[in-house]
Amino acid sequence: MITFEHVSKVYPDGTHAVHDLTFDAPTGKLTVLVGPSxxxxxxxxxxxxxxxxxxxxxxxxxxxSTNGMDEALLRRRIGYVIQHAGLFPHRTVLDNVAATPRLSGASKRQARLIAGELLERVGLPATFASRYxxxxxxxQQQRVGVARALASDPDFMLMDEPFxxxxxxxxxxLQDEFLRLQREIxxxxxxxxxxxxxxxKLGDQVAVLRTGGKLAQLATPEELxxxxxxxxxxxxxxxxxGYRSLGFVAAAPGLVVRSEPSVPIGSSVEDARAATDDDWLLVVDERAHPLGxxxxxxxxxxISFSDLNLSGTVAHRTGTMRHVLDASLSAPSRRGVLVDEDGALVGSVTAAEVVGSLAEIHAAGVTTGGTAS
Amino acid sequence: MIDYLLDPAHWTGSDSIGTLLVQHLIYTGLSLLVAAVIGVPIGLYVGHTGKGTFFIAGVANALRALPTLGLVILLVIVIAPAFASELAFVIPSLIVLVLLAIPPIMTNTYAGVRAVDAAAVDAAVGMGYRPLKVLFAVQVPCALPLILSGFRGATLQVISTATIAAYVSLGGLGRLIIDGRAQNDYDQMLAGAVLVAALALLVDLGIGLIGRFAVSPGLTRRRIRATAAQPVLATTATA
Amino acid sequence: MNLDWIVRESDSILVLLVWHLGLSVVPVVIGLAMALPLGWVAHRSGAFKSVVLGTTGLLYTVPSLALFVMLPSILGTRILDPLNVVVALTVYTVALLVRTVSDGLDSVPVETVQAAQAMGYRTLQRLVSVELPVAVPVIAAGLRVAVVSNVSVVSIAALIGTQQLGLLFTQGAQLRFLTPIIVGIVLCLVLAVVLDGLVVLLARRLTPWTPRAVHA
Known part of the structure; x- marks a missing residue:
């Protein structure tokens, strides 16, 4: 845990950059500091x-307490990622990443071994290791920056506008990959x-700061x-x-999903007309994944690919209400397509049904935090 | 050395210190003038059009490597016979001085014009300025700091080389050093050396001052007098 | 051109060449060693920077012949002592390279320096393993200027009688004889080009990480 206790920063000219800041950044969580410049x-x-x-x-x-700690040793315990990565231009990608374990006393060989593993972990092919x-x-530079910060396996990380x-x-x-990585580490x-x-999107909790370095609110994204x-x-x-907060509401289990008629791509005109009475018909591929x-x-x-209207988005059955509502609003039929974990068609809902379901959730006071979109 | 400088005998007559000083200044001024007439237009042309960049860089490098003493002596021996009497020594020396003053003026003028914010030039063209107007209303004023620093370098080079040219009988303060060496008179040499050094420093300072007034405050970022209430510390630090 | 003269004098020309080489290179080595800490201090502190750069700039304005003549009275050396030339050229080299080293360190991207600091490099460690290596291209460019102009300036010391290629110029002037002058100029140029090339090669060896275009 990183704890701020009444921290202030006043510059010699009297400007208050940070004013009496107190909050905790809990262990294993990502705390975001956000605010205007x-x-x-x-x-x-x-x-x-x-x-x-x-x-x-x-x-x-x-x-x-970090007061009076040896600054260099303190910094070696904390991974640091910045906006332009700040890579060492005179070292290869591999040696850039190896720099942090080297500082912590690892042998050159050991450090490079660790660096190689981390490059793989942040999604860079091994062929990049010898590049500058x-x-x-x-x-790619930013990935190397993240790998370098992680290479000394620090408990804490600081990230300044990393993306x-x-x-x-x-x-x-990069955000999606980083979220995945953070769930592992x-x-x-x-x-x-x-x-x-x-x-x-990224924060487990978000601290909103106002000009003058005062904490305006510390809350989960949903609460904000x-x-x-x-x-x-x-x-x-x-x-x-309101709409964005739906990104934190899990798709309700009670949402009535109607079965949606569909035909495979390549179906004949007759088959298509026979499949539905509606103006719009859903087309799927051979694995029942919706196409348009x-x-x-x-x-x-x-039916060929050029016949397809592609405006509709597709929501996962286990996704958030924001995805479901968007699917229903974006489809030309006004029926939002839901799919299962494998991406296969489950059925559809209308916007009215989504809103109805939201009203029920609201009435029951159940808002479960899902992941943001 | 001090005695030498204070001796009134050294301040009168046709080869007095005063005369040598004036000669030194005349050679320097004349060479710079000719070098500017040649170097500035070429620098402006290359900077404005972007043609001949390679030529400029090549000339600058080659002339830096040329030993000035060898060049002065070579030219005097080769072209002196073409001139009568006094001029036989003056003209070849002046030619060398001009040759050495051109590169810093030319390259800095070029570099200055090139370094002008491309957006400012683009805006000027977009507003309908004709090429020459762009050059003189935007590029030259913005390039002035670099152009002046080219003149500064050229001036030091010329003052220094004019001293050396005393060896081939050119006048100026270098005479004191060369003649002193010939007569084994170290005091005279030292007096000459100190005078030359002082001259170089003063002229350098002078050009620095000119730059401070000639360059737009918008470029030097120095405060303008209007805000006289504030201490203007930053203004003194222009290198 | 008198080839017989060249052949006859080749031994003494070679001696002059070696002297010239030494008088050009030694000041650069000493000058660089002095300019590194001074340049670093200038780079670190704004107030000290203007003092250091102001002083070295002033030294740079003193014409070389004047400096050659003034140094004996300051150092207590004899006028013919080669030490005067070494000291004078060291002064010029330091004056030139302090600015170069300071500029070179300034040229290291802020993010790189910050990253190194935040990773826990100590000040000296950071200077040696991050900042100086990254500053090599800029420092090398200054070193090239220093080496090449030193070769030219050394020859001026012939006017006070120091051993080096410049003596060929004064000799030629006294004899009204072009051959030694041309030989001297050519050897000076060759020396400058060779030394310049060596600096370029060295810099290239030290910076395998730069895009090739930077060297062009």
Whole structure:
């Protein structure tokens, strides 16, 4: 656990970067610090490994005060990931990752062995080991940065905007992979971001800071969406809070799923027209995975891929209500397609049914935290 | 050495310290002027058009490696016979001085123009400035700090080389050193050396001052007088 | 060109060449050794930086011949002592390289330095194994300038009589004889090119990690 106890940072010119900050980052959990620029979130993060010294207060690692600790030794116990990775340009990818175990006293050989394993773990092929950082894309560099932070097997990790220097597609991919990784390794992490969506997606708990380094609210992502502490938090969390909070509501077991008629791709016009009376018909592949929708009336030849309307999203039966509602709103038939764990068609629900089910959940007061989308 | 400098006999007559100093300044000024007339337009052209970059870099490197003393002597021996009397020594020396002053002026002018924020140039073109207007209204003012530092380098080079050229009978403060060496008069040599060093430092300082007034405060980031209430500490630190 | 003269004088020319080489290289080695700590201090502290760079900049403005002449009275050496030349060129080299080392260390990406600090490198450890290696391209560029200009400046010491290739120039001037002058210029150029090439090669060996384009 990382504990902030009345931590403040005042600069010589009198500006309060962080003001009397007190909170816990629980063991094995990911705590996100989020807020507008100038809210002191990065300063707070950097006070943990004493890249910045607090003016007053104390930060404890598993109950042990960091005041007066040998700074270099303290930092070797804490993994650190930053925005542009900060790789050593003069070392190969492998030796970049090996640097942290080397600092902790591992032999060169041992360190490289560990580094090799970690590269694999963050999804980099072994052929990358001998490359230099400039030969890597931003996303790949960031993976190396994460591998390097993990290579000394620290109990704690600090991440400063780790995914914000890459394009949105790569970012979301890195986030997903990191979530998966964190579920395996369970480090105690504090992450800083300015992106509320990233905070809600990744955080087990989110600390919203306001300008001047004051804690506005510390809560789970779901609580932030459903019960923001004040106007500042509500405004910062942003629009569509109601809809986004559905991302934390598990698809209700009681949701009535109707069976949805479907035909395999390549079916004849006659078969398609015979399958349904509705304007829209679902098309699946040979494994019963939904592919898209067709209008049987307009078909002139056996169903081909070019006939498909692809606007509808597909929700997992065990996913969140946000996915289910989105599936129903996005399908041209207005029926949201549900699939099982293997991606095979289960059936469909309408938006009205989803909303009805939400009302029941609300009435029963059961909101179970699912994973954010 | 102090005695030498204080001796009134050394301050009068046709080879007095004053005369030598004036000669040194004239050679320096003249060489710089000619070098600027040649070097600045070439630097501007290459910087503005991007043509001939390779040429500029090559010339700068080659001239840095050339031993100036050898060059001065070689030129004097080769071209002196073409001129009559006094000019036989002055002209070849001046040619060398000009040759040595051109590269720093040329390369820095080029580098300065190149280093101007591309967005500013792009904006100027987009606003409808013609090429020459872009050059003189945007690129040159923005490149001024580097151009001036080129002049600074060239000036030091010329003052230094003019001293050496005393060996081939050029006038100027170098005479004191060369003649002192010939007469085994160390005091005279030292006096010359100190004067040359002082001249170089003063001229360098002067160019630094010119730069402070000529370059737009928007580039040097120094505060303008309007905010006189605040201490203007940052202004003194322009290297 | 008088080839007979060259053949006849080849032994003494070789001696001058070796002297020239020594007088050019030794100051660079000493100068670099002094510039590394000074440049590091300049890089670390803003106030000290302007003092260090200001002082070294001032030293750099002193014309070489003047410095050669002034040093005996400061060092207590004889005017012909080669030590004067070594000290003078060391002064120039330090003046040039302090800025270069400081710029080189400034050129290390902030993220890299921060990452090293956060990983728990101690200050000296970080300087030696991260910052200096990354600063090599910039420092090498400054070293090239220092080496090449030293070769040129050394020859000026011929005016006070120090042994090196510059003596060929004064000899030629006295005899009104072009051959030694041309030989001297050519050897100076060759020496400069060779030493420059050695610095480039050394830098390349030290930086296998740079994109090739940087060397072009």
């Amino acid at each position: 100038g809210c002191g979130k990065t300063t707070s993060l950097r006070m943990v490994n004493r890249l910045i010294r607090p003016t007053s207060g104390d930060i404890l690692l598993d109950g042990e 950082p400039w030969q890597l894309s931003g996303g 914000s220097a890459v394009d949105p597609v790569v970012r979301s991919q 369970g480090k105690t992490i504090i992450m800083v971001t300015h992106d509320i969506d990233e905070a809600l 969406l459903t019960a923001p502490a004040d106007a500042f938090v509500a405004d910062f969390v942003g629009r569509d809070r 929708w067709v209008e049987p009336r307009t078909l002139r030849a056996p």
